[in-house]
Amino acid sequence: MEIAFTLMKRIQLFEFEDFNWFPTNIRSYMTNLIVQLQRKLGIGEVLANLIAEILKDKNISQIVDVGSGSGGVMPDVIKMIHEVHGLSGIKLLMTDLYPNPEMVKKYKTQNDESISYHDISVDATNIATAPTGLKTMVNSFHHMPPKEARNILVSAQENRQPLLIYEMGENNIPLLIWWLLLPISLIVVIIMVLFMTPSVKPLTWQQIVFTYLIPIIPVCFAWDGQASLPRMYTFKDLDVLLDGLGTSNYIWKKGRAKKSNGKKQGTYLMGVPV
Numbered sequence: 001m002e003i004a005f006t007l008m009k010r011i012q013l014f015e016f017e018d019f020n021w022f023p024t025n026i027r028s029y030m031t032n033l034i035v036q037l038q039r040k041l042g043i044g045e046v047l048a049n050l051i052a053e054i055l056k057d058k059n060i061s062q063i064v065d066v067g068s069g070s071g072g073v074m075p076d077v078i079k080m081i082h083e084v085h086g087l088s089g090i091k092l093l094m095t096d097l098y099p100n101p102e103m104v105k106k107y108k109t110q111n112d113e114s115i116s117y118h119d120i121s122v123d124a125t126n127i128a129t130a131p132t133g134l135k136t137m138v139n140s141f142h143h144m145p146p147k148e149a150r151n152i153l154v155s156a157q158e159n160r161q162p163l164l165i166y167e168m169g170e171n172n173i174p175l176l177i178w179w180l181l182l183p184i185s186l187i188v189v190i191i192m193v194l195f196m197t198p199s200v201k202p203l204t205w206q207q208i209v210f211t212y213l214i215p216i217i218p219v220c221f222a223w224d225g226q227a228s229l230p231r232m233y234t235f236k237d238l239d240v241l242l243d244g245l246g247t248s249n250y251i252w253k254k255g256r257a258k259k260s261n262g263k264k265q266g267t268y269l270m271g272v273p274v
Protein backbone atom coordinates (compact mmCIF):
# COMPACT_ATOMS: atom_id res chain seq x y z
CA MET A 1 0.00 0.00 0.00
CA GLU A 2 1.31 3.49 -0.93
CA ILE A 3 1.31 5.75 2.15
CA ALA A 4 1.31 9.55 1.69
CA PHE A 5 4.29 10.29 3.98
CA THR A 6 5.01 13.51 2.07
CA LEU A 7 1.77 15.05 3.39
CA MET A 8 3.13 15.07 6.92
CA LYS A 9 3.93 18.18 8.95
CA ARG A 10 6.90 16.30 10.46
CA ILE A 11 10.27 16.98 8.82
CA GLN A 12 13.42 14.84 8.95
CA LEU A 13 16.04 17.09 10.60
CA PHE A 14 19.22 15.58 12.04
CA GLU A 15 19.99 15.18 15.74
CA PHE A 16 23.58 14.77 16.94
CA GLU A 17 22.68 11.85 19.20
CA ASP A 18 21.49 9.83 16.17
CA PHE A 19 24.93 9.75 14.52
CA ASN A 20 26.79 6.52 15.24
CA TRP A 21 30.10 8.48 15.30
CA PHE A 22 28.77 10.71 18.09
CA PRO A 23 30.71 9.96 21.31
CA THR A 24 28.75 7.60 23.58
CA ASN A 25 29.68 9.55 26.72
CA ILE A 26 28.48 12.90 25.30
CA ARG A 27 25.21 11.20 24.24
CA SER A 28 24.85 9.88 27.81
CA TYR A 29 25.52 13.31 29.36
CA MET A 30 22.81 14.73 27.11
CA THR A 31 20.26 12.04 28.04
CA ASN A 32 21.18 12.65 31.72
CA LEU A 33 19.86 16.18 31.20
CA ILE A 34 16.58 14.94 29.69
CA VAL A 35 16.02 12.98 32.91
CA GLN A 36 16.21 16.21 34.95
CA LEU A 37 13.93 18.05 32.54
CA GLN A 38 11.31 15.28 32.72
CA ARG A 39 11.45 15.21 36.52
CA LYS A 40 10.84 18.97 36.63
CA LEU A 41 7.84 18.59 34.28
CA GLY A 42 6.34 15.68 36.25
CA ILE A 43 6.48 13.27 33.29
CA GLY A 44 6.87 10.28 35.64
CA GLU A 45 3.35 10.67 36.97
CA VAL A 46 1.89 11.08 33.46
CA LEU A 47 3.62 7.93 32.23
CA ALA A 48 2.77 5.92 35.34
CA ASN A 49 -0.94 6.69 34.83
CA LEU A 50 -0.85 5.63 31.16
CA ILE A 51 1.25 2.53 31.75
CA ALA A 52 -0.66 1.31 34.82
CA GLU A 53 -3.90 1.44 32.80
CA ILE A 54 -2.46 -0.92 30.16
CA LEU A 55 -0.75 -3.23 32.66
CA LYS A 56 -3.95 -3.66 34.68
CA ASP A 57 -6.13 -4.08 31.63
CA LYS A 58 -3.88 -6.56 29.84
CA ASN A 59 -2.41 -8.32 32.85
CA ILE A 60 1.18 -7.68 31.79
CA SER A 61 4.13 -8.06 34.15
CA GLN A 62 7.05 -6.64 32.15
CA ILE A 63 7.72 -3.24 30.57
CA VAL A 64 10.33 -3.19 27.81
CA ASP A 65 11.42 0.40 27.27
CA VAL A 66 12.98 1.03 23.85
CA GLY A 67 15.28 4.03 23.28
CA SER A 68 15.85 4.42 27.04
CA GLY A 69 18.92 6.67 26.91
CA SER A 70 19.83 7.29 30.56
CA GLY A 71 16.55 5.67 31.57
CA GLY A 72 14.53 8.88 31.52
CA VAL A 73 11.93 8.74 34.28
CA MET A 74 11.19 5.03 33.73
CA PRO A 75 12.86 3.94 37.01
CA ASP A 76 10.65 6.52 38.83
CA VAL A 77 7.64 5.22 36.88
CA ILE A 78 8.20 1.64 37.99
CA LYS A 79 8.36 2.83 41.62
CA MET A 80 5.05 4.69 41.21
CA ILE A 81 3.50 1.65 39.54
CA HIS A 82 4.49 -0.47 42.53
CA GLU A 83 3.70 2.05 45.25
CA VAL A 84 0.94 4.34 43.92
CA HIS A 85 -0.86 1.99 41.54
CA GLY A 86 -0.43 -1.08 43.74
CA LEU A 87 0.97 -3.29 40.97
CA SER A 88 3.71 -5.28 42.62
CA GLY A 89 6.03 -7.60 40.74
CA ILE A 90 6.14 -5.49 37.55
CA LYS A 91 9.59 -5.51 35.96
CA LEU A 92 11.28 -2.89 33.80
CA LEU A 93 13.83 -3.72 31.12
CA MET A 94 15.49 -0.69 29.55
CA THR A 95 17.12 -0.90 26.10
CA ASP A 96 18.68 1.42 23.52
CA LEU A 97 20.32 1.38 20.11
CA TYR A 98 23.30 2.86 21.96
CA PRO A 99 23.04 1.40 25.49
CA ASN A 100 24.24 3.79 28.19
CA PRO A 101 27.27 2.00 29.79
CA GLU A 102 26.89 3.84 33.13
CA MET A 103 23.25 2.78 33.46
CA VAL A 104 23.98 -0.80 32.39
CA LYS A 105 26.59 -0.96 35.16
CA LYS A 106 24.37 0.76 37.72
CA TYR A 107 21.46 -1.64 37.29
CA LYS A 108 23.72 -4.71 37.09
CA THR A 109 25.29 -3.96 40.45
CA GLN A 110 22.27 -2.79 42.39
CA ASN A 111 20.03 -5.16 44.32
CA ASP A 112 16.69 -4.16 42.81
CA GLU A 113 15.67 -7.09 40.61
CA SER A 114 12.71 -5.23 39.18
CA ILE A 115 14.90 -2.93 37.02
CA SER A 116 17.54 -3.88 34.46
CA TYR A 117 19.26 -2.28 31.47
CA HIS A 118 20.11 -4.48 28.48
CA ASP A 119 23.80 -4.19 27.53
CA ILE A 120 23.17 -5.28 23.92
CA SER A 121 21.96 -2.78 21.32
CA VAL A 122 18.21 -3.05 20.62
CA ASP A 123 16.98 -1.30 17.49
CA ALA A 124 13.43 0.03 17.77
CA THR A 125 12.95 -0.60 14.06
CA ASN A 126 13.33 -4.29 14.87
CA ILE A 127 10.82 -4.16 17.70
CA ALA A 128 9.38 -7.62 16.97
CA THR A 129 12.63 -9.18 18.25
CA ALA A 130 12.58 -7.27 21.58
CA PRO A 131 11.60 -9.29 24.68
CA THR A 132 7.87 -9.66 25.32
CA GLY A 133 5.98 -7.22 27.49
CA LEU A 134 4.54 -3.76 27.13
CA LYS A 135 6.87 -1.88 24.77
CA THR A 136 7.29 1.77 25.63
CA MET A 137 8.95 4.43 23.51
CA VAL A 138 9.41 7.61 25.52
CA ASN A 139 10.64 10.65 23.60
CA SER A 140 12.20 8.34 21.03
CA PHE A 141 9.52 7.76 18.37
CA HIS A 142 10.36 11.06 16.65
CA HIS A 143 13.82 9.56 15.93
CA MET A 144 12.15 7.09 13.55
CA PRO A 145 11.73 8.25 9.94
CA PRO A 146 8.20 7.63 8.59
CA LYS A 147 8.89 4.25 6.94
CA GLU A 148 10.54 2.87 10.09
CA ALA A 149 7.84 4.44 12.28
CA ARG A 150 5.14 2.78 10.20
CA ASN A 151 6.98 -0.58 10.37
CA ILE A 152 7.08 -0.36 14.17
CA LEU A 153 3.31 0.15 14.30
CA VAL A 154 2.68 -2.64 11.78
CA SER A 155 4.98 -4.98 13.67
CA ALA A 156 3.30 -4.25 17.04
CA GLN A 157 -0.12 -4.94 15.54
CA GLU A 158 0.93 -8.07 13.61
CA ASN A 159 2.63 -9.55 16.67
CA ARG A 160 -0.24 -8.43 18.95
CA GLN A 161 2.29 -6.66 21.19
CA PRO A 162 1.04 -3.75 23.31
CA LEU A 163 2.91 -0.53 22.55
CA LEU A 164 2.90 2.88 24.22
CA ILE A 165 4.52 5.82 22.45
CA TYR A 166 4.91 9.04 24.42
CA GLU A 167 6.41 12.40 23.50
CA MET A 168 6.69 15.10 26.16
CA GLY A 169 6.61 17.89 23.56
CA GLU A 170 4.30 18.60 20.64
CA ASN A 171 4.91 19.69 17.06
CA ASN A 172 2.27 22.41 17.17
CA ILE A 173 3.85 25.60 15.83
CA PRO A 174 4.17 26.48 12.13
CA LEU A 175 7.60 25.56 10.74
CA LEU A 176 8.35 29.14 9.64
CA ILE A 177 7.82 30.42 13.21
CA TRP A 178 10.03 27.59 14.48
CA TRP A 179 12.88 28.72 12.15
CA LEU A 180 12.40 32.40 13.10
CA LEU A 181 12.47 31.61 16.83
CA LEU A 182 15.36 29.15 16.53
CA PRO A 183 18.26 31.52 17.41
CA ILE A 184 16.55 32.71 20.58
CA SER A 185 15.28 29.26 21.58
CA LEU A 186 18.77 27.78 21.18
CA ILE A 187 20.20 30.47 23.46
CA VAL A 188 17.44 29.91 26.04
CA VAL A 189 18.09 26.14 26.12
CA ILE A 190 21.88 26.64 26.36
CA ILE A 191 21.39 28.91 29.40
CA MET A 192 18.90 26.42 30.87
CA VAL A 193 21.51 23.64 30.60
CA LEU A 194 24.03 25.75 32.54
CA PHE A 195 21.53 26.00 35.41
CA MET A 196 20.24 22.41 35.19
CA THR A 197 23.63 20.66 35.13
CA PRO A 198 24.36 20.81 38.90
CA SER A 199 21.22 18.70 39.52
CA VAL A 200 22.28 15.92 37.09
CA LYS A 201 22.77 12.52 38.71
CA PRO A 202 25.39 11.11 38.52
CA LEU A 203 27.27 14.38 38.03
CA THR A 204 30.73 13.56 36.71
CA TRP A 205 33.70 15.86 36.12
CA GLN A 206 33.36 15.11 32.38
CA GLN A 207 29.77 16.42 32.38
CA ILE A 208 31.03 19.60 34.09
CA VAL A 209 34.01 20.07 31.74
CA PHE A 210 31.95 19.51 28.57
CA THR A 211 29.28 21.90 29.86
CA TYR A 212 31.19 24.84 31.32
CA LEU A 213 34.73 24.68 29.82
CA ILE A 214 34.18 23.12 26.39
CA PRO A 215 30.41 23.60 25.98
CA ILE A 216 29.71 20.72 23.59
CA ILE A 217 26.84 19.39 25.72
CA PRO A 218 24.76 22.62 25.91
CA VAL A 219 25.17 23.29 22.17
CA CYS A 220 24.30 19.73 21.05
CA PHE A 221 21.51 19.40 23.64
CA ALA A 222 19.99 22.71 22.52
CA TRP A 223 20.07 21.71 18.85
CA ASP A 224 18.72 18.19 19.44
CA GLY A 225 15.98 19.50 21.72
CA GLN A 226 14.87 22.12 19.20
CA ALA A 227 15.20 19.75 16.22
CA SER A 228 13.04 17.22 18.07
CA LEU A 229 9.98 19.45 17.84
CA PRO A 230 9.47 19.54 14.04
CA ARG A 231 10.49 15.84 13.96
CA MET A 232 7.54 14.86 16.15
CA TYR A 233 4.53 13.25 14.53
CA THR A 234 1.39 15.37 14.88
CA PHE A 235 -1.97 13.63 15.43
CA LYS A 236 -2.66 14.02 11.70
CA ASP A 237 0.75 12.53 10.86
CA LEU A 238 -0.06 9.59 13.14
CA ASP A 239 -3.30 9.08 11.18
CA VAL A 240 -1.15 8.80 8.03
CA LEU A 241 1.14 6.27 9.74
CA LEU A 242 -1.88 4.31 10.97
CA ASP A 243 -3.54 4.23 7.56
CA GLY A 244 -5.19 0.82 7.18
CA LEU A 245 -4.13 -0.30 10.65
CA GLY A 246 -6.43 -1.07 13.57
CA THR A 247 -8.68 -4.11 13.55
CA SER A 248 -11.37 -5.56 15.74
CA ASN A 249 -8.65 -7.38 17.71
CA TYR A 250 -5.95 -4.67 17.85
CA ILE A 251 -6.91 -1.08 18.56
CA TRP A 252 -5.03 2.23 18.43
CA LYS A 253 -5.78 5.17 20.67
CA LYS A 254 -4.08 8.56 20.74
CA GLY A 255 -4.46 11.74 22.72
CA ARG A 256 -2.95 14.30 25.06
CA ALA A 257 -1.64 12.77 28.23
CA LYS A 258 -2.66 14.24 31.58
CA LYS A 259 -1.27 14.58 35.07
CA SER A 260 -3.47 13.52 37.99
CA ASN A 261 -4.53 17.19 38.43
CA GLY A 262 -5.88 17.17 34.86
CA LYS A 263 -3.06 19.33 33.39
CA LYS A 264 -2.10 18.21 29.87
CA GLN A 265 1.50 17.10 29.38
CA GLY A 266 2.65 15.59 26.08
CA THR A 267 0.97 13.26 23.64
CA TYR A 268 0.62 9.50 23.39
CA LEU A 269 -0.26 6.77 20.93
CA MET A 270 -1.11 3.36 22.32
CA GLY A 271 -1.72 0.13 20.50
CA VAL A 272 -3.30 -2.76 22.40
CA PRO A 273 -4.51 -6.23 21.48
CA VAL A 274 -8.16 -6.78 22.35
Ligand SMILES: C[S@@+](CC[C@H](N)C(=O)[O-])C[C@H]1O[C@@H](n2cnc3c(N)ncnc32)[C@H](O)[C@@H]1O
Binding pocket: 017, 018, 031, 034, 035, 066, 067, 068, 069, 070, 071, 072, 073, 095, 096, 097, 098, 122, 123, 124, 125, 137, 138, 139, 140, 143
Ligand atom coordinates in the same frame (compact mmCIF):
# COMPACT_ATOMS: atom_id res chain seq x y z
C1 LIG B 1 15.67 11.77 23.27
S1 LIG B 1 16.38 10.30 23.84
C2 LIG B 1 15.15 9.75 24.98
C3 LIG B 1 15.72 8.88 26.05
C4 LIG B 1 14.70 8.44 27.12
N1 LIG B 1 13.68 7.62 26.60
C5 LIG B 1 14.16 9.62 27.86
O1 LIG B 1 12.96 9.90 27.74
O2 LIG B 1 14.92 10.28 28.56
C6 LIG B 1 16.13 9.24 22.46
C7 LIG B 1 16.82 7.90 22.60
O3 LIG B 1 16.43 7.09 21.50
C8 LIG B 1 17.53 6.31 21.12
N2 LIG B 1 17.33 5.82 19.74
C9 LIG B 1 17.42 6.52 18.59
N3 LIG B 1 17.16 5.73 17.54
C10 LIG B 1 16.91 4.48 18.05
C11 LIG B 1 16.58 3.22 17.49
N4 LIG B 1 16.47 3.07 16.16
N5 LIG B 1 16.39 2.17 18.30
C12 LIG B 1 16.49 2.31 19.66
N6 LIG B 1 16.80 3.47 20.25
C13 LIG B 1 17.00 4.55 19.47
C14 LIG B 1 18.72 7.23 21.29
O4 LIG B 1 19.95 6.51 21.40
C15 LIG B 1 18.35 7.98 22.56
O5 LIG B 1 18.87 7.35 23.70
